[in-house]
Amino acid sequence: MDQQAPVITMVDVGDAWIARLPVVGETRVEDPRLAAWALGELIPGGHHPKLPGEVRLVDEEGEVLHPFLLLFNDYSGRDKSAVYELVRANLPQGCHWAVLDGYPALWCLRRGADRLDAIEEVIKEVRRHGITTELNDLGMEKLWEWRLGDEFCVDMVAQLLLMAAHRAELAAIPPERLIGLLRTASKIRPE
Template structure:
């Protein structure tokens, strides 16, 4: 898969997306960065739509460090009437001093963080932020804003965000249920393991 490193930086009017040998554009919201990068690359490199859809777009900051754009939504802490968060003081603290790279916002009735965060991978960036929010503010995040989790389409960026959403939900519900981290990681390692070769699978093969 062909990969492009695309620079994403703050600008006076929003965010600037700069694609290699394809120019740059300003966008109002970093969530549009992946889409804008593909448009720039399509026109700058004269690619067809199918080829552009299959590109691996890696957003980077000024130092070349990968950054990931996502919304972290807090859906599990509403009052009984659904009017707002039950832990008001914690969310006030989150709004007043959000984590680095994040801006406090609201998606419908839900408090949210809109973030551009570094990480060794998208899953690393999201899980690290979720842990920081839990330790620093005492708030549980279990949502990335997907409404139709059964739909599986779009760019790698979109699919990775959906995987992270499902993992956040699993981690949150595991804590509520008393399922340990070790049990979760064992489940993932076991379920994702490659089929063992006959010589390593045990038993008599003769």
């Protein structure tokens, strides 16, 4: 990411986040991925040379934050409402509960070594409540599209891996088989 990218400070206010950019102001956002766009709307004419393009989101301590959405999709036919309510009552830090098009979801804004690390940590926390692979969607559409140069690539790979893990579980395919397929299909080799 561009070192000169604007730095937006994000403050969790319980059911949303306040996005702050000193030269622009602040605004409230429910979807932290849209912070730059929402701030860009505050500028007369809705334009800033670096908004809503590449930006860095940080917390009040200056630590980099990664915004993402995780949707719960379960095709097992089992009623998971009690488990979802348990997750809702014990949200992972930096995540807010939502229901999008009838699907339970988490809007998240998390610290992490990188974007994949932030996503993985939320999944680990949610799994403690009995959720298995149904937390498997990052809200990506048009999975066949690809573009380089931004976080879209990381989100797309994470989306595909989460979907693969979920579908493999439904088909009784063990994780080791998925890892073997990844190694065979890519340059990843066992050590």
